[in-house]
Amino acid sequence: MTSQDVTPVQLAVIDSVAPHMRHNPYDSYTVLRGAGSFVPGPHDTHLVTRHAEAQAILLDPRWSHAEEPEILHGDSDVELPGSFLWMEPPDHARLRGLVGKAFTARTIGGLRERARQLVDELLTRMLAAGEVDLLEALAYPVPLTLICELLGVPAAAHEQVRVMSASIARGLDPDLLLAPEELAARTAAVHEFTEFFGDLVEQRRRAPRPDLITALVQAEEAGVRLTQTELIGTLLILVVAGHETTVNLIGNGVLALIRHEDEFRRLRADPDLAGPAVDEVLRYDAPVHLTTRTAHAVIEVGERTFAPGESVIVLMASANRDPAAFPEPTRFDIGRYLPGRRTERHLSFGLGLHYCLGAPLARLEMSTVLHAIGVRVTKLSLLEEPPYRPNVVVRGMSELRVRLEGK
Numbered sequence: 001m002t003s004q005d006v007t008p009v010q011l012a013v014i015d016s017v018a019p020h021m022r023h024n025p026y027d028s029y030t031v032l033r034g035a036g037s038f039v040p041g042p043h044d045t046h047l048v049t050r051h052a053e054a055q056a057i058l059l060d061p062r063w064s065h066a067e068e069p070e071i072l073h074g075d076s077d078v079e080l081p082g083s084f085l086w087m088e089p090p091d092h093a094r095l096r097g098l099v100g101k102a103f104t105a106r107t108i109g110g111l112r113e114r115a116r117q118l119v120d121e122l123l124t125r126m127l128a129a130g131e132v133d134l135l136e137a138l139a140y141p142v143p144l145t146l147i148c149e150l151l152g153v154p155a156a157a158h159e160q161v162r163v164m165s166a167s168i169a170r171g172l173d174p175d176l177l178l179a180p181e182e183l184a185a186r187t188a189a190v191h192e193f194t195e196f197f198g199d200l201v202e203q204r205r206r207a208p209r210p211d212l213i214t215a216l217v218q219a220e221e222a223g224v225r226l227t228q229t230e231l232i233g234t235l236l237i238l239v240v241a242g243h244e245t246t247v248n249l250i251g252n253g254v255l256a257l258i259r260h261e262d263e264f265r266r267l268r269a270d271p272d273l274a275g276p277a278v279d280e281v282l283r284y285d286a287p288v289h290l291t292t293r294t295a296h297a298v299i300e301v302g303e304r305t306f307a308p309g310e311s312v313i314v315l316m317a318s319a320n321r322d323p324a325a326f327p328e329p330t331r332f333d334i335g336r337y338l339p340g341r342r343t344e345r346h347l348s349f350g351l352g353l354h355y356c357l358g359a360p361l362a363r364l365e366m367s368t369v370l371h372a373i374g375v376r377v378t379k380l381s382l383l384e385e386p387p388y389r390p391n392v393v394v395r396g397m398s399e400l401r402v403r404l405e406g407k
């Protein structure tokens with residue numbers, strides 16, 4: 001096929017995952033939504049482009065997530081440790097239930113003061129510096145420190161955890177988009193992660209402490225505990241999902257405020273808008289752009305019938321900008337999710353069985369950051385256009401250099 005033979009829709013499919021389009025995949029999504037609810041994608045999949053169908057699929061348990069490793073990493077000879085993110089009932093329910101026991105609203109609520117203190121410290125340093133890479137100075141340390149402290153990872157090892165999980169997060173992208181050295185880095189990181197957390201688990205078995213690793217080691221349901229493999233898989237998803245995503249939420253949110261001065265002014269005038277603003281950032285510029293599902297029955301969605309075994313790639317970040325669901329979808333409006341305003345839910349935490357277990361933690365971290373910015377930062381501007389990482393699934397910037405002033 002020559003380049004002239006590529007239709008605009010085929011080009012949009014390619015661009016929606018192309019590394020050079022990471023700064024703005026949204027124009028491609030617009031073309032894809034215009035072409036229909038389902039657009040043929042790579043590997044015999046269909047891209048799900050619109051909100052109604054994406055929501056219907058995520059809410060329907062006949063669509064399984066267990067085949068994702070095959071769909072995205074089929075050719076790979078390295079196994080990502082199994083996590084309940086990629087399991088179905090009854091294993092999914094058993095493991096999610098066990099983790100849920102350790103990862104309660106109370107545990108998360110107890111972090112509120114620590115989050116506030118940490119964000120304040122970091123912001124004080126940033127304001128003193130005046131010019132910073134906001135990802136390094138704020139977006140990484142907040143979720144990384146909190147998830148590591150919650151788990152009980154010693155402070156000296158936080159940086160090691162960050163480096164391992166960056167390689168693993170990169171490796172969540174389809175294998176065909178990864179360079180050989182990235183695949184090798186993923187393999188090495190998975191081995192290192194298994195060994196590192198295997199040691200911590202052993203230490204906690206011998207000497208329990210008041211932390212989440214100990215709670216997971218001790219969590220049991222009807223006398224059954226997590227196996228070692230299940231423990232490592234669970235820790236992997238908590239660590240990787242627990243900060244790689246939130247880093248981008250913080251980065252994307254600050255960038256959106258810089259690009260929308262009126263909304264920044266609004267937040268400064270009323271820092272309590274931080275709560276609804278978290279959801280608007282999630283909708284407007286989602287950290288996780290897609291997930292996959294495979295039909296486990298004959299399933300009708302909208303005007304299409306899927307046969308068992310057919311797979312789809314659900315483009316949540318496209319659904320979040322669907323004009324049929326959201327009036328003025330390209331407008332960043334931090335009051336969109338104010339109580340009392342009727343607004344469709346965004347799909348950025350997923351929905352249904354696999355709805356993000358860490359959503360309360362992510363919300364707590366992001367609202368703390370936005371509130372502190374609203375109260376303390378008076379001026380915020382970009383020093384240069386931010387570069388993006390090549391990641392497609394967990395999409396975000398590699399640097400966000402800003403100038404800031406405040407108190």
Ligand code: HEM
Nearest residue numbers: 084085241242245246249291348349350354356357358362
């Ligand atoms: C802004 C931050 C976050 C975003 C955008 C996000 C997004 C998501 C999405 C989209 C899913 C569902 C995937 C699917 O259905 O295929 C998910 C699941 C999950 N997330 Fe998050 N996440 C975030 C933060 C966190 C945090 C902080 C944690 C934990 C510390 C976490 C832990 C999990 C877990 C364990 C699952 C699997 C749930 C299951 O399969 O039952 N996430 N997340």
